[in-house]
Amino acid sequence: MxxxxxxxxxxxxxxxxxxxxxxxxxxxxxxxxxxxxxxxxxxxxxxxxxxxxxxxxxxxxxxxxxxxxxxxxxxxxxxxxxxxxxxxxxxxxxxxxxxxMEVDVHAPEKYGIxxxxxxxxxxxxxxxxxxxxxxxxxxxxxxxxxxxxxxxxxxxxxxxxxxxxxxxxxxxxxxxxCCHEVFSAEEELSALLEVFAGIKSVERTEIEINVKGINHFTWIDRASYQSINLMDLYSEAAERYSRDGFIADAEGKGSRQRGKWRWPKPVHFHMYERYGLVPAAGARHMVEFMPLAWYLKDHDPKWGFGLTTVAERREGQARQLAETKQIVRGETPIRLQQSPEEGVRIIKGLVGLGSFVTNMNLPNQGQIPGIPHGAVVETNAVISLNRVQPVMTGELPVPLQNIALRHVLNQETILQAALLGDYELGFQAFLNDPLVAIGEQQARTLYEEMLQGTKAYLPGLSGKFAIQGV
Missing domain, CATH: 3.90.1820.10 (AglA-like glucosidase)
Structure with missing residues (x-):
């Protein structure tokens, strides 16, 4: 100081x-x-x-x-x-x-994944x-x-x-x-306040939510603004907008524009109707945790989300590189506009300049009962001087806990496979992922191809998967 x-x-x-x-x-x-x-x-x-x-x-x-x-x-x-x-x-x-990443994303498409x-x-x-x-x-x-x-x-x-x-x-x-996916859910809830309660300009940080899950598979089971129960508003929105998603009305009210889609998307409301909790991450992430046949097999546009290709990512990176070079050469001015990220706010809290609550990914110390101790989960946490204290959120509903647990245990398997260089063990995790809805031999062929695609970054091998040149 x-x-x-x-x-x-x-x-x-x-x-x-x-x-x-x-x-x-x-x-x-x-x-x-x-x-x-x-x-x-x-x-x-x-x-x-x-x-x-x-x-x-x-x-x-x-x-x-x-x-x-x-x-x-x-x-x-x-x-x-x-x-x-x-x-x-x-x-x-x-x-x-x-x-x-080209192999990561597109090689499985040959098998309908x-x-x-x-x-x-x-x-x-x-x-x-x-x-x-x-x-x-x-x-x-x-x-x-x-x-x-x-x-x-x-x-x-x-x-x-x-x-x-x-x-x-x-x-x-x-x-x-730190993940900003939950921020968008808070913004959606703020938009619902405007449309259904006529309350404008509520900042997302003014909304109180209870977050639980694992990263990119996070859920809200309590949400409020002052005395208003936002879960009730979400239920009303789901009934009204479940087919087309949350679309601005004639006066321009509605959720923030995200590309060509508006949030929440039809798939968010579909998940809400199934589980009774508000999905707190983007649709593109949420659907990847669920069985292939539910949302991704035919990637039906009715659900309101698209597939991000690696070609699009390359184009985005090229634009960012060009912009950086223009700034370095002094051809493009620098505009000081605050981002929606919370990194600086978190650092400020940890050095003792204010405390607040936000969502964090931390080892489970009991904040989500039913998830193994030490597994990394996403819940709220209190940030204060040199301290991050996770908030106890309660259990996930059993149907969601079953899905989350499958991924938690799979992630633990992947962790050990990577640390040990045991790619046969990695294959067991590969087979157990709900998107790998193909036969074992096809899965082995795909897995081998994908290992080849990332072999430059693999420190060693054991088991049945031998990669030339490693």
Whole structure:
């Protein structure tokens, strides 16, 4: 803390994945707009040039007159140099390249297995996990050595397994996963207040919810604004909008625009009608946790969500790269507009500048009964000075708990397969995923092809799956 009351200075943040074209810039702008903190942010990335571009942008942002939070930005050429003495570590990486993701997402389509995202569960999520877990194991070892007291904030998917790996390798780590999917659900509830109760301009943070589940398979069973029960409003909306989704009326009221669809989507209301809980993650993520035949086999547009292709992701990355270069060359001005992310707010709370409640991914300490102790779950947590305290949420309804448990136990299997290099064990998890609705021999053929597609990131093999060149 510096000499001014209520001001935290001299904070050191390490950003692993500091060459990010998207998340890093949001963080730097959010830091500039927060006047109660200052310090140094050290960027580390295997693409050192990309990290240097972000350092240049960050220092320019900090020099802007409207930047009330002053930070210096530099690039470290090794991970130990980046980590040493840090108070916070942010991890936001792309595990592998879009070449590997191309196989993750599109190879299963030859067998009728479609994935709307392919980064959390399903065959794509599993393969992404196999190459990501060894990376996170190394991050955990280095954090334990160079900054064991640092708070670690993970943004990378698969969120659950990234966070779980950090704790498996360094049990004393202070880590949690942050996901913004729940924020959209809060915004939807705010929109319902306007449409059904005539109450406008309610910020999502003013809405109180009880969140429970695992990342990207999260649910709300209680929601309120002041004395208004928002579950009742959601039920009314489901009855009215279950066929077309929540669409703005003639006066423009309604949920936020998300691409060409509006939220909640028909599939959200369908899930609500089945389980009685509000889905708290995007439709593209939620459907991947459920049996293939329910929503993804025919990827029927009536459900209101589409499939994100890797080609679209490549195009998005190219646009972000071009924008970054334009900013570095001074051709595009930098606009200081706060992002909806909560990373800076969380850091502010942890250094003692206010407490609040938000959703977090943390090891289960009993906050969700019926889920194994130590498995990473998503619930609310209270953020305060050097403390993250999970909120006890209660059990999931049995039908949802059955689905969640299947994935929790599968994720534990994947964790061990990746740490041991046992790809036969990994195949057992592959077979057990509800999207892999094909015969065992077909599954083996697909699994082998997908292993080949990500072999550059696999540290070793055992069992029956031998990869040439490894």
């Amino acid at each position: 510096d000499d001014r009351k209520g001001i935290a200075g001299g904070i050191r943040i390490t950003y692993i994945g500091g060459g990010s074209r998207n998340w890093a810039r949001k963080l730097m702008i959010d830091l500039a707009l927060e006047g109660q903190m200052s310090g140094k942010l050290v960027l580390y990335d295997i693409d050192a040039d990309a990290a240097q571009d972000n350092a240049s942008i960050g220092n320019r942002i900090s020099a802007m007159e409207e930047a009330v939070g002053k930070w210096s930005y530099e690039v470290a050429d090794t991970l130990p140099k980046a980590l040493e003495g840090s108070d916070f570590v942010i991890i936001s990486i792309l595990p592998g390249t879009f070449d590997e 479609y994935q709307s995202v392919g980064d959390t569960v399903g065959p794509g999520g599993l393969m992404r996990a196999l190459r990501t877990i060894p990376m996170y194991a190394e991050f955990a070892r280095q954090i334990e050595r160079y900054c064991p007291e640092a708070w670690v904030i993970n943004y990378t998917n698969p969120m659950t397994l990234c966070t779980r790996t950090l704790y498996e390798v360094f049990p004393g780590i202070k880590a949690f996963g």
